[in-house]
Amino acid sequence: MANYTLSSTITLPEFIRAQQVLHPNASSDLTNVLLSIALATKVVARGVNMAGLASMLGMTGETNVQGEAVQKLDVFADQVFGAMLGKSGEVISMVSEEREQLFAAQNTTRESKYVVAFDPLDGSSNIDVNVAIGTIWGVSRRESRRAKVDPAHPRDFLQPGERQVAAGYTIYGSSTMFVFSTGDGVNGFILDPEIGEFVLTHPKMRIPESGATYSCNEGNYHSWSNGVKRFVDGCKQNGASRPKPLSLRYVGSLVADFHRTMLKGGIFLYPADKRNPGGKLRLLYECAPLAFIVEQAGGRASDGTSRILGITPKDIHDRSPFIIGSPRLVEECEREVAEHQ
Ligand code: AHG
Ligand code: MN
Ligand code: MN
Numbered sequence: 001m002a003n004y005t006l007s008s009t010i011t012l013p014e015f016i017r018a019q020q021v022l023h024p025n026a027s028s029d030l031t032n033v034l035l036s037i038a039l040a041t042k043v044v045a046r047g048v049n050m051a052g053l054a055s056m057l058g059m060t061g062e063t064n065v066q067g068e069a070v071q072k073l074d075v076f077a078d079q080v081f082g083a084m085l086g087k088s089g090e091v092i093s094m095v096s097e098e099r100e101q102l103f104a105a106q107n108t109t110r111e112s113k114y115v116v117a118f119d120p121l122d123g124s125s126n127i128d129v130n131v132a133i134g135t136i137w138g139v140s141r142r143e144s145r146r147a148k149v150d151p152a153h154p155r156d157f158l159q160p161g162e163r164q165v166a167a168g169y170t171i172y173g174s175s176t177m178f179v180f181s182t183g184d185g186v187n188g189f190i191l192d193p194e195i196g197e198f199v200l201t202h203p204k205m206r207i208p209e210s211g212a213t214y215s216c217n218e219g220n221y222h223s224w225s226n227g228v229k230r231f232v233d234g235c236k237q238n239g240a241s242r243p244k245p246l247s248l249r250y251v252g253s254l255v256a257d258f259h260r261t262m263l264k265g266g267i268f269l270y271p272a273d274k275r276n277p278g279g280k281l282r283l284l285y286e287c288a289p290l291a292f293i294v295e296q297a298g299g300r301a302s303d304g305t306s307r308i309l310g311i312t313p314k315d316i317h318d319r320s321p322f323i324i325g326s327p328r329l330v331e332e333c334e335r336e337v338a339e340h341q
Contacts, residue, residue: 077120093152123253132173134255161288211265227337
């Protein structure tokens with residue numbers, strides 16, 4: 001039995017409802033969206049934990065709009081989030097990493113005003129080897145009230161990430177953890193499977209000013225820009241700005257690498273390279289939600305020169321170079337990039 005009493009802690013629904021009371025600009029419809037996301041997360045968590053037993057591992061044989069092999073759990077998670085958010089009545093349309101086009105929620109009213117972009121399962125290449133994976137999501141208000149025009153319109157998604165009203169991620173690891181922000185700080189919750197509820201365990205999360213790890217795929221080193229190379233070379237040496245070299249930690253699941261960076265400090269980089277000249281990670285449902293979270297926790301996120309949250313996507317599947325983490329380390333990397341194009 002978990003060693004706490006429910007009277008001594010707060011569940012996610014209690015927390016969300018309390019925030020709604022505390023913050024007049026929070027609304028019951030955003031509360032409904034967040035509760036739908038939390039429920040979808042619990043369903044996906046169960047699917048992830050049972051995948052090996054329910055022959056849900058492996059590929060479907062298809063490739064998605066990203067040109068990547070689709071895992072059965074990618075499809076499962078995409079369908080769960082699409083369905084749960086679609087029936088909330090608060091969401092007008094969604095963008096998923098797994099679907100080429102944006103898609104309308106099946107239950108909308110004239111009052112539905114949110115759009116949600118999500119990566120239903122991040123770190124898919126790690127599913128079959130039992131390494132932590134996750135879900136990433138961002139909620140924005142639809143850009144304009146267009147009563148007559150087709151409710152699902154790309155315009156609603158092509159907004160800078162600073163206009164998100166909520167963002168978060170879940171990490172399906174040694175425990176299932178739900179981390180989110182509605183613009184008033186970041187809070188983390190762990191799923192207690194015995195009661196089926198997320199319980200507040202990491203209130204008011206803050207990222208350390210600096211850290212002892214850097215996280216990147218060193219295999220791409222030779223195709224990075226000179227500035228990025230100089231920063232990463234510097235991570236491996238001690239010098240004026242750091243007493244000892246940083247350690248490399250790279251899981252290959254963005255959510256896992258980011259969550260470690262949030263808790264312990266450090267920097268995560270997925271720069272542009274020869275294979276991905278515009279960067280590999282997707283702006284709308286990987287970079288922008290995590291940038292929202294990290295800035296709310298005192299951190300920094302850029303594409304090397306511009307703040308991620310200030311970038312307006314041109315397409316719902318735009319990619320971006322991504323540098324995120326402790327502010328001191330991200331600033332150091334940006335300086336190297338600026339001085340050594
Ligand atoms: P996804 O599984 O949603 O496609 O995301 C995979 C991403 C991200 O999770 C991770 O940081 C990155 O791909 C790893 O890329 P490399 O294998 O090229 O290092
Ligand atoms: Mn991803
Ligand atoms: Mn994915």
